[in-house]
C-alpha cells in the first residue's frame with residue numbers, strides 16, 4: 001500500500017506537468033484545427049527562459065524567499081513563452097492558415113525542428129543543471145516520501161488549471177475562444193476578432209507550457225534542447241486521450257498518462273515507462289478515437 | 302448623402318469561376334423590411350455573405366452610412382449589422398445562455414445585459430425555459446429562435462435574416478414571423494431572404510426578386526403579390542397544365 005501511494009505521488013506530479021503542456025495542444029487544436037508540433041519546443045524554450053532568469057537574478061537554494069523567487073522565474077518564463085507562441089503563430093502559421101491541411105502540419109514540424117536547433121545553437125546540446133530555486137525538503141507521510149518540490153509542482157499546476165478554467169468560462173476572451181473553437185464563422189458574426197483570439201490562445205497555451213518547463217526543471221534538475229521531444233509527445237498523447245480540443249480532457253489525459261507511466265515502471269518494469277504512453281495512444285486510436293471526453297466534431301460553417 | 306440604412310451598388314459575387322450574383326443594386330430605408338426572394342441557388346445567401354464580407358465580391362456596399370468594403374466581418378458586426386445565417390450556426394456545445402451572451406459580445410463592456418436577456422425572452426419565451434440546455438439539443442425551431450435571439454443581443458440596427466422558415470413546421474414559421482414583425486416594430490431595418498414567397502411578401506414592404514444572380518423584378522411587396530410573373534413562378538397560384 002505504501003508503495004502504491006509512493007507511485008501515486010510521483011504519478012500525480014509528473015501527470016500534472018503533462019497536463020499543463022497538453023492544454024496548449026488542445027487549445028490550439030480547438031481554435032485552429034492545427035496540431036502545433038512546435039509546442040514541445042515552446043515548453044523547452046520556456047524552461048531555458050526560466051533557467052537564465054534564475055541565473056541572471058543569482059537565485060540559490062539559500063536565497064531568501066524561495067517561493068517568491070520561484071514565482072518570479074515562473075512569471076518571466078511564462079511571459080517569454082507567450083511572446084514566442086504569438087510570434088510563431090504570426091510568422092509561421094498565419095500565412096498558411098487557409099492552405100491545404102498538410103501545409104500547416106509540415107510548417108509546424110519545421111518550426112519545431114528550427115527551435116530545437118536554435119536551442120542547440122544558443123544553449124548547447126549538453127544538458128544544463130536547472131538552478132535549485134527551492135531547496136528540497138523531504139517529508140515522510142506514513143512511510144511515503146513526499147518532497148516540497150513535488151508539492152509545489154502539484155500545487156502550481158492545479159492553480160494554473162483553475163485559473164485557466166476561470167479564464168475560459170468567465171472572461172470575454174475566454175468565451176470568444178470557446179465560440180471560435182465551436183464555429184469560427186459564427187464567432188466572427190458575433191463581432192469576435194478571430195485573429196486576436198487565436199493569438200491569445202497561443203499566448204495562453206505557451207505560457208502554460210513554460211510553467212510546465214519550469215516545474216519539469218525543478219523536478220528533473222536538468223534541461224536540454226531535446227527535452228521537449230519525449231515530454232511533448234507524451235503531452236500530445238494526453239491531449240488525444242482526453243479528446244483533442246477538450247480542455248478538461250487534456251487535464252485528465254495528462255494525469256492518466258503520468259499515473260500509467262509511474263505504475264508501469266513501478267509494478268512491471270521501468271523499461272516500459274515510455275512504451276506505455278504509446279500503448280495508450282494506439283488503444284485510444286483503435287477504440288475511442290474521439291478521446292475520453294471528446295465529441296465527434298460538428299461541421300464548421 | 303446616404304440616408305439609406307443599407308445600399309448595394311453593382312454587386313457581383315464570384316466563387317472561383319462561378320458567378321453567383323451579377324451586378325445587382327438594391328437599397329433599404331431605415332426601419333424598412335425588405336425581402337429578397339428567389340429560387341435555390343439564385344444568389345440570396347451570397348448577397349448576405351457579401352454584406353458581412355464572408356464572400357468575395359466587387360461593387361459597393363454601404364451600411365449605416367459607411368462602406369463595408371475593406372472591413373472585416375467582426376468590424377461590420379460591431380457597426381450594428383447582424384446576420385442570422387442559413388443553417389443558424391448556433392454554438393452547439395454551449396448552453397442557450399452562453400449563446401445569447403456571445404450574441405452580446407459587441408456590447409461586452411456595456412450595461413444592460415439583463416435587459417437584453419429580458420427582451421429576447423419576451424420575444425421567444427421558449428428560450429427562457431431552456432437557458433441551461435445545450436443549444437445543440439434544441440429542436441430546429443428553437444435553434445432558429447436562438448439564432449435570431451442571439452443576433453438581437455447585439456442590439457443591431459440592421460438585421461439580415463437568411464431563410465428563417467427553412468425546414469420548420471407551419472406553426473413555428475408563424476411564430477418566427479410574428480417575432481420578425483415584433484422586431485421590425487422596434488425600428489430595426491430588416492433584409493429578409495426567403496423561399497416562402499407568400500409569407501415574405503406579406504411581411505415585407507418592398508421586395509426584390511433574384512433570378513440566377515440578377516434582379517428580375519422589384520417593387521412594392523403588396524403589388525408583387527398580385528404580379529402574374531411572381532404568381533406563376535413563386536406562389537404556385539397558376540393552373541398547372
Ligand SMILES: Nc1ncnc2c1ncn2[C@@H]1O[C@H](COP(=O)(O)OP(=O)(O)OP(=O)(O)O)[C@@H](O)[C@H]1O
Nearest residue numbers: 316319321339340341342343344345346347348496
Ligand atoms: N462557397 C461556395 N463555393 C462555390 N460556389 C458557391 C459557394 N456558395 C454558393 N455557391 C454557388 O453560388 C450560387 C448561389 O448560391 P447561394 O447560396 O447564394 O444561393 P441561394 O439563393 O441562397 O440558394 P438557397 O435558396 O438554396 O439557399 C449557387 O450556384 C451555388 O452553388
Ligand SMILES: [Mg+2]
Nearest residue numbers: 345346347387
Ligand atoms: Mg441560401
